[in-house]
Amino acid sequence: MRARDVSVYYGAKKAIDEVSIDIPSKYVTAFIGPSGCGKSTFLRALNRMNDTIPSARVEGCIELDGEDIYKSGMDVVQLRARVGMVFQKPNPFPKSIYENIAYGPRIHGLAEGKAELDGIVERSLKRAGLWNEVKDRLSDSGTALSGGQQQRLCIARAVAVDPEVILMDEPCSALDPIATAKIEELIDELRGNYAIVIVTHSMQQAARVSQRTAFFHLGNMVEYGRTSDIFTNPLEERTKDYITGRYG
Template sequence: MNQNPAIGHNSVPKMTARNVNVFYGQKQAIKDVSIDVTSEHVTAFIGPSGCGKSTFLRCLNRMNDTVDGARVEGRIELDAQDIYAPAMDVVQLRARVGMVFQKPNPFPKSIYENVAYGPRIHGLARAKADMDNIVESALRRAGLWDEVKDRLGESGTAMSGGQQQRLCIARAIAVDPEVILMDEPCSALDPIATARIEELIDELRGRYAIVIVTHNMQQAARVSQKTAFFHLGTLVEYDDTSAIFTNPKATRTKDYITGRYG
């Protein structure tokens, strides 16, 4: 029986990480992290600034490949496939494991073309009608369709911040990913837009495995069912969100939750 609390027993994990270490040059940013991510739950990564939570998130779709001097050790699997294996197609991986960044980053294209971009690259639509359906479906799932259906030709960069972030979520889900990674998706948004994104995360739960990095503990408590607490590059504790916030096992977790540091 594996005693590691970071490893779930209830369901087949969508992604697994075992003994992951990340280095930027000589500096070690992540130390020996093992965790399972399932499709049933939203998993939140919390912890103080610089604790490694975003660095670890970026390992899950190999975004650290784009950082000079970054080195990832250990094993990360998607459906039991090693995502760092030489045969792994990184473009395909990033279609399967989508990413939504902290700052909304729509392309300087129309709303329609923002969503159609991925499906076009991956050849998911044979005809214009197919693409129209994919775009409408993604915008509906992102809770945007009714707001933008009459202005699909307008620039995505002209929308409000909250709409831009939902457009980026629509863009991520248009290629029908299996996992969605969100790196502090609400940190640049006002409370109303934040509430809309949180509702959206709840609506998407179960359809995708969702991992969200957040600085906002209340947000983690609202949107996630599993929470992982990172500190100084290590995974201190991983458990049901309710347990982390009401009955944490580790002193460091308790100190962070109660605001002793952060």
């Protein structure tokens, strides 16, 4: 994905100010910064989730494989299949584990019959590291799983439609340390197949899981580069102050 001079407004308030960034495939890109700095707003602009907020509007250009995602005639449902989203709180559908995964492939016509759909469900749950835990209870409700399992179910649901990009908005903030470690391990495994963008409040998490980091402050992207450089040798004073805990 490629963003150029992207600004996001809520009514008259400018929440994001002319952000330009390239999001490479097979890398994890972390967005860090203090609360209210615009990182989640910018993340949601990448698959037009801000469209659901009446007062929101986006200026600038965001491209997926060279195609402007905000052009008129863009199929937003199809876009969100290609750019999947995993939210802060796990949000499985009030359906069975099987149906949570099968729903997307079914509506997008990705499976021709039950056997093919079964294969997609199994493959997606395996990719999310959940298959061995749920394979004998696929008819149970997705909401009956633990918090960490629910979040992995949501990741399996996102990968089931074979996206190109996976956006994660603080996917571990509601989870305990053990579940968090499993999600981080999963992110590392998945990055070989997708471009992954994660918003996180935890600088330690950004350092562990990402290869690229963007630091946001007051609606601006202050600095973007290799994660190792951002954390050990930042170019901007504001980045250094945030990394060293002077504010946040």
